[in-house]
Amino acid sequence: MFFQILVNPLYEFFRKGPIFFGGFGGLPEEDICTKISNVPSYMWQQNREECTKLIERKYESFYVCFYIFLYMFSIYKLFNYIWLKYFVIKPILEEIKNSFSGKKITLIEDKCTE
Secondary structure, three states: OHHHHHHHHHHHHHHHOOHHHOOOOOOOHHHHHHHHHOOOHHHHHHOHHHHHHHHHHHHHHHHHHHHHHHHHHHHHHHHHHHHHHHHHHHHHHHHHHHHHOOOOOOOHHHHHOO
16 A cells, blocks of 8 residues: 555656656656766667666665655654644643633623623
């Protein structure tokens, strides 16, 4: 399931995504290998197996960088949530609770019925 949800779309993005974001814009394998290695594409047409291995290595590097980013972002969001919950919202709620303790609260509806 993990493979279907994240790995396949990431591979599709790598192969067909915009060059600006790390993809190869749907280029043929020979052209991808040319961009990676600066070796002319006719050399890669003769060595397709090596080209495929080169693309796989480049994808694995892309994959690792993406998941490290995802991991760091998750850790950041977790600490952000903990900070917000325990150091911002909880003190505010306690302050509100303390300010109303011992006071009688009348609702607007109660005043209307008097």
